[in-house]
Every structure is written in C-alpha cells, then in structure tokens.
Amino acid sequence: MRDTRRSRIVLAILVLVSITLIVFDLRGGDGGLTRPLRAVGETFLGSAERVMATVVVPVRGLLDSLGGLGDTDARIAQLEADNARLQAELDTVANDRARVADLEALLGLVSANDYETVPAQVIAVGPAQGFAWTVTIDAGSRDGIERDMSVISGAGLVGRTIDVGPTTSTVLLIVDATSSVGGRLSGTSQIGIVSGTGRQDSLTMQLLDPLAVVDVGDVVVSFGSEGGRPYAPGIPIGVVAEMRGTEGQLTRSAILEPYADISRLDIVGVVLRAPESPPRDTLDPAVTGGG
Amino acid sequence: MPVRRAVIVAVLLVLAVLIEVTVLAPLPFPGATPSLVLVVVVILASQFGASTGAVSGFAGGLLLDIAPPAAGTIGITALVLTVIGYAVGRFAESDDRPWWMFAVLAAVAAPLAVLAGAVLGGLLGDPRVRWDEVIGLMVSAAAYALVLGLLLTLPLRRLCRWVVPEAYSR
Numbered sequence: 001m002r003d004t005r006r007s008r009i010v011l012a013i014l015v016l017v018s019i020t021l022i023v024f025d026l027r028g029g030d031g032g033l034t035r036p037l038r039a040v041g042e043t044f045l046g047s048a049e050r051v052m053a054t055v056v057v058p059v060r061g062l063l064d065s066l067g068g069l070g071d072t073d074a075r076i077a078q079l080e081a082d083n084a085r086l087q088a089e090l091d092t093v094a095n096d097r098a099r100v101a102d103l104e105a106l107l108g109l110v111s112a113n114d115y116e117t118v119p120a121q122v123i124a125v126g127p128a129q130g131f132a133w134t135v136t137i138d139a140g141s142r143d144g145i146e147r148d149m150s151v152i153s154g155a156g157l158v159g160r161t162i163d164v165g166p167t168t169s170t171v172l173l174i175v176d177a178t179s180s181v182g183g184r185l186s187g188t189s190q191i192g193i194v195s196g197t198g199r200q201d202s203l204t205m206q207l208l209d210p211l212a213v214v215d216v217g218d219v220v221v222s223f224g225s226e227g228g229r230p231y232a233p234g235i236p237i238g239v240v241a242e243m244r245g246t247e248g249q250l251t252r253s254a255i256l257e258p259y260a261d262i263s264r265l266d267i268v269g270v271v272l273r274a275p276e277s278p279p280r281d282t283l284d285p286a287v288t289g290g291g
Numbered sequence: 292m293p294v295r296r297a298v299i300v301a302v303l304l305v306l307a308v309l310i311e312v313t314v315l316a317p318l319p320f321p322g323a324t325p326s327l328v329l330v331v332v333v334i335l336a337s338q339f340g341a342s343t344g345a346v347s348g349f350a351g352g353l354l355l356d357i358a359p360p361a362a363g364t365i366g367i368t369a370l371v372l373t374v375i376g377y378a379v380g381r382f383a384e385s386d387d388r389p390w391w392m393f394a395v396l397a398a399v400a401a402p403l404a405v406l407a408g409a410v411l412g413g414l415l416g417d418p419r420v421r422w423d424e425v426i427g428l429m430v431s432a433a434a435y436a437l438v439l440g441l442l443l444t445l446p447l448r449r450l451c452r453w454v455v456p457e458a459y460s461r
Contacts, residue, residue: 004381007341011377014349018373021353021366026415034365041357045308049359052313060317125316126360127324129405129428131412131419134360136312163359170360177419198421263319 042140042165050138050167053123115232117152117269118143123168131198133176135159135265140167143270148230150222150271156236156259157181157222158268169270174237175200175262181231182223183256185214185240191223194237194256200263203238203256210252216240220256228274235271296343299454300335303447304351307331308358322431326401328355330439331447332376333397337388338451339458341380348376364415371407375400390448394440401436402429 025034120137139145141164151158151171159179163170172179175196183194183205190212192205205220218240224233238256245252307328316324328351336344352369355361379396382388405428413420452459 004341007345007377007380010342011345011373014345014373015370018349018352018366018370021356021369022364022411022415025365037353037357037365041354041361042359045305045354045358048305048309049313052309056313122317124312124358124360125324126362127311127316127326127355128320129323129326129408129432130361130363131409131417131421131424132360132362134362136359162362165359168359170362172362176362177421198419 038163039165042163042168042170046136046140046165046168049124049136053121053138057121057123115152115235115269115271116273117271118145119267119269120151120169121267122265131177133159133173133179133196133198133200133262134162135171135173136168137171137268137270138168139270140165140169142166144272145169145270150228150230150232150235150274151268152235152271153260153265153268155261156238157231158260158262158265160230161270171268173262174203174258174260181237182225183220183237184223185212186219186221188213188218190214192220192254194220201257202241203258204244205240205254205256207252207254210250212252214240214243214252214254216242220254224274228271232271232274293455293457296339296455296458299451300339300343300347300350303331303335304328304347304354307351308354311355312358312360320431320435321427323401323405323428323435325435325439326404326432327439328352329372329375329401329404330397330436330443332372333379333393333400333440334444334447335451336376336379337383337393337396337444338448339380339455340384341377344376344378344380344383345373346376348372348374351376363412363417367408367411367415370411371404375404390444391441393444394437397440398433398437401432405429405432 021034024032028034118139120139122135123138124136126132126134145161145164147161147164149161151160157174159171159173161169162172173196174181174194175198177196177198179196181194182191184191190207190209192207194203194205197204207214220237220240222231222233222235222237225231236259238258240254241257242255244255311324311327315327332344332348332351335347349369349372352372355368356363356365379393379400382396406425409420409425
C-alpha cells in the first residue's frame with residue numbers, strides 16, 4: 001500500500017508521545033509538566049460542557065419525570081397518607097420548637113444553614129471504564145471556589161473539589177477509591193477513616209479504636225479538617241450497614257451506606273466556609289453531659 | 292492532513308467527547324459508559340485510512356484524558372485509541388468492506404480498550420482499578436459500541452464524503 005510506511009511512522013510517533021505524556025503525568029504530580037494540558041481542558045472543554053449542559057440538563061429532567069409517570073397514582077396516595085400523619089404530628093411541634101430553640105441556645109449548636117455554600121449543577125460525569133468517581137460542576141474560581149472544598153448535597157457529604165477551572169470544577173466523590181475522609185460516629189465520638197470502595201453504594205470506615213462499640217444504624221459525620229478544608233466538620237456522611245472484624249481485633253472496619261445518592265447527583269453545594277464554631281466541639285459528651 | 296479533513300475530524304471528536312461526558316456518562320447505563328469517542332475514531336479510520344485513524348485516536352483519547360472531570364493518568368486513553376485508530380485504518384485499506392463491518396470492529400475494539408485501560412492503569416499503580424468489574428464493563432462496552440456503530444456509520448460516512456469529497460476520488 002502507498003501509505004503504509006508513512007502511517008507506521010505516524011503510529012510510532014503518536015505512541016511515543018502518548019507514553020511520554022503518561023510518564024510526565026505520573027512523575028509530575030500536581031505541578032507537573034502536564035498541568036498546562038489539564039488547564040486547557042478545564043478552560044475550553046469545561047466551558048463547552050457548560051454550554052452542552054444548558055441543553056442537556058432540562059432534557060434529562062424531562063426524561064426523569066416521564067419515567068415516573070407510571071407510579072404517580074401510588075405516590076399521590078402515599079403522600080396523602082404522609083400528609084395526614086404529619087398534620088397530626090404538627091400539633092406537637094410548636095411546643096417542641098420552643099424547647100429546641102432553648103436547647104440550641106444552651107448548647108451553642110449550629111444548624112446546617114450556617115455552612116456558607118455556593119450552589120452548583122452537576123454537568124458531566126467521568127466514564128465508568130475509567131474507574132474514577134468524579135463529576136464536573138458548573139461553578140469555578142470565578143464563583144469563589146478553590147481546591148479542597150467540601151461538596152454536599154441535601155442528603156449529606158458528596159466529595160471535595162480537586163481541580164478548579166474558571167467556570168467549572170472537578171469533584172472527587174467520597175465513593176472514589178482514592179478518597180478518604182475523617183469520620184466520627186455521632187453519639188459516641190469514635191473516630192475513623194472513611195474510604196471509598198469504587199462502588200457507589202458503600203464506603204468502608206477504618207476505626208481507630210479497636211474497642212469501639214459500633215452498632216448497625218449508627219450515623220457517621222465528617223470529623224472536619226484543620227480550617228474546614230478539605231472537609232468541613234459535622235456533615236453527615238452515611239450510616240453503618242455492617243461491621244467487619246470482632247471487637248478487640250487490631251483493625252476493625254465498618255461498611256457504611258452513604259447518605260448522598262451518588263448515582264443521581266443533580267444540584268450540589270460547595271462549602272466556602274464552615275460555621276465559626278464547629279459542631280464537633282458542642283457535641284462533646286462532656287458538654288452535653290454537663291448541660 | 293488536508294485542512295478540510297482536519298476540520299471534520301476535530302469537530303467530530305470534540306462533539307463526541309462532550310456528548311460522552313455530559314450526556315452518556317450521567318445516564319444510568321449498566322456497566323460501561325457507551326464509548327462514543329471510540330466509535331467515531333473507528334469510523335474516521337475506516338474512511339480516511341491508518342494515518343488519519345492514528346491521529347484521530349490520539350486526539351480523541353487526549354481530549355478524553357483532559358476533559359473535566361477526568362482524573363486518570365493523561366496519555367492512557369490517547370495511547371489505546373491511537374493503536375485502535377491505526378489498526379482499523381489498516382484493515383479498511385486492504386480492500387472493500389461492507390459498512391456494518393466497522394460496527395462489528397467497534398464492538399471488538401471497545402472491550403479491548405476497556406481491558407487495555409485497566410491493565411495499563413493497574414501496571415501504573417492506579418488504586419481505582421476493580422478487576423471484578425472488568426468483565427462486565429467489557430461485555431457492556433461491546434454491546435453499546437455495536438449499537439452506536441450501526442447507528443452512526445452511515446450518517447458519518449455520508450458527512451465525511453460531503454465535506455472531503457477528494458478523499459474518495461481514488
């Protein structure tokens with residue numbers, strides 16, 4: 001064939017360039033030689049993804065609602081039942097609310113509203129065959145977002161920002177195999193490391209105290225990092241679904257079910273600033289016991 | 292590469308990357324994400340030969356490697372798709388093949404790309420690679436690539452002929 005020699009040379013050159021890129025990317029780390037390439041991707045492809053999302057996101061919402069048409073009747077019945085029950089409960093709430101306000105003032109508790117967040121829409125997801133659990137959101141450095149900020153959804157902790165472009169950021173989700181978060185069992189104050197497993201529905205928590213008493217159903221919240229970065233304190237992560245290993249063993253771990261539904265992320269919030277007084281101080285058993 | 296050919300290759304690849312990460316990846320497909328970029332590379336290679344196939348594979352792979360939210364090692368997808376683009380181009384040059392042959396070729400290449408990505412990632416120490424999922428990803432990737440190939444081969448071939456008629460005059 002006429003082009004065989006030329007195409008072989010092209011192949012050889014491109015394979016060499018690819019391997020060179022791989023080596024530079026692996027050796028360089030964050031400030032490496034491939035950093036400008038990623039910046040180009042963030043700036044140009046990120047902006048293009050935003051444009052795509054303005055079309056795609058409404059369509060996705062429409063498809064979702066079409067998919068749910070079948071069980072609308074069942075849902076209405078369910079909601080009516082819930083409504084009646086909640087109405088009954090409501091009568092007792094006014095009384096409770098006054099008591100809660102008093103208690104909150106007493107304990108200095110901070111509500112979730114005290115997290116200063118920037119709302120963002122998930123616009124792109126990494127291909128599954130890459131094994132990485134990352135998403136792109138449509139907010140970037142122009143919205144005040146920086147590297148290593150917590151990302152939350154209405155349900156709980158979602159992840160942290162790992163790359164920030166001008167108008168988009170990349171979020172490393174908590175279920176990614178390279179993600180680890182300091183976690184605390186609310187109630188007992190036992191702490192541990194919550195790591196992703198690469199599966200969307202489970203996390204593992206390595207407990208630091210081998211004698212810790214942990215029950216299925218216990219709630220795990222973020223421990224909080226120095227200065228609230230990358231993880232702000234007190235954000236619910238998940239609930240203990242299973243214990244691994246027996247008490248007293250050198251390492252014990254729990255399997256957690258994350259609160260945030262990682263497969264259906266839509267609107268998330270990026271925590272710009274954690275509350276002044278972190279919830280973990282006020283939830284200390286000594287304080288609550290003394291109060 | 293002539294200018295018109297470069298333009299059509301670039302436009303198709305950028306569109307394919309954008310659609311793959313904003314449309315296909317968020318949809319709850321079981322297993323792998325349908326690899327639109329790979330299918331487009333296979334079709335371009337089948338139309339324009341091995342050199343353009345290799346260049347398209349490299350460009351498409353590199354775009355996938357750097358398009359947010361990519362977190363893997365830059366260069367792995369580029370390497371894998373370069374080789375696939377070249378191989379398909381060589382196959383297409385040898386003689387006249389029926390059009391659906393390239394959909395089948397995409398369905399063969401897609402699981403190989405998944406496997407190659409996992410092996411390369413594993414060798415380079417990527418802690419994310421889950422070997423228990425690789426088989427499922429390969430099977431689903433093959434099925435999606437076959438469907439995309441059957442849907443896209445004829446329209447894209449017509450588009451290529453319309454934009455770059457001189458490539459077909461030989």
